[in-house]
Amino acid sequence: MTGHPAYGELRQVTPVASVVLENNPGSMTLDGTNTWLLRAPGSSSVVVVDPGYEDEPHLTTVLDTAPVELIVLTHEHPDHAQGAPWLASRTGAPVRAFEESLCRSAPPLTDGEVVVAAGLSMEVLHTPGHTADSICLRLAEHPAILTGDTILGRGTTVISDLGAYLKTLRRLMKEPDGVLALPGHGQELPDTATIAAEYLAHREDRLTQVRNARRKLGPDATARQIVELVYADVDKSLWAPAEWSVKAQLDYLNSHK
Numbered sequence: 001m002t003g004h005p006a007y008g009e010l011r012q013v014t015p016v017a018s019v020v021l022e023n024n025p026g027s028m029t030l031d032g033t034n035t036w037l038l039r040a041p042g043s044s045s046v047v048v049v050d051p052g053y054e055d056e057p058h059l060t061t062v063l064d065t066a067p068v069e070l071i072v073l074t075h076e077h078p079d080h081a082q083g084a085p086w087l088a089s090r091t092g093a094p095v096r097a098f099e100e101s102l103c104r105s106a107p108p109l110t111d112g113e114v115v116v117a118a119g120l121s122m123e124v125l126h127t128p129g130h131t132a133d134s135i136c137l138r139l140a141e142h143p144a145i146l147t148g149d150t151i152l153g154r155g156t157t158v159i160s161d162l163g164a165y166l167k168t169l170r171r172l173m174k175e176p177d178g179v180l181a182l183p184g185h186g187q188e189l190p191d192t193a194t195i196a197a198e199y200l201a202h203r204e205d206r207l208t209q210v211r212n213a214r215r216k217l218g219p220d221a222t223a224r225q226i227v228e229l230v231y232a233d234v235d236k237s238l239w240a241p242a243e244w245s246v247k248a249q250l251d252y253l254n255s256h257k
Ligand SMILES: [Zn+2]
Pocket: 028, 029, 077, 079, 080, 149, 184, 185
């Protein structure tokens, strides 16, 4: 880490992707939510991915960068999606997401769809696991994938459906070398396929640990009891979200006997 993260500033990461960090740090949001602004060089308008909370200072920074042509949500969680109606009502930009109820003046995103806006072509990958509606966005012009909360800049993410998540990681592992991962929280990572492989190895380790813990504690062990055993190395502030992930792992073990 290089000093304190700068809130309210636009930071250019690739020739087509810049980020504004929202001032909402926390155990789940890391330094805060990354709001991504995408545009081809020379384009007068931008695509905003994940406006963040309805946080007026943050959204005003976003609003002041350039006319907003389109708002895209990587998933339904409020630290990504809540500010979308605010931004849409001030810009007239449509809102697109995989989950239909989040969309405004536009249809839901579909897997494999190529969205064209702000001079860019962006391919939608439906990548469920963190949530059922999670998507990634692949930028063709400069090889990068916006990963939302499917892959984070550090640590690991909370899982709601482990079977779906493992499939998602295997899909991202097939990306060619050198595709940047641009996450919803934390710093960008140099290689999406490598980080997806690391996440998969971590998930398999945790699954073995959960399986062993259940053997030790008995079949009636609660998710909380398993967390206390398996996540002893993790800060206690993360035990509540870890419990959701353990529930997802127990569901997975029960359906893959
Ligand atoms: Zn998030």
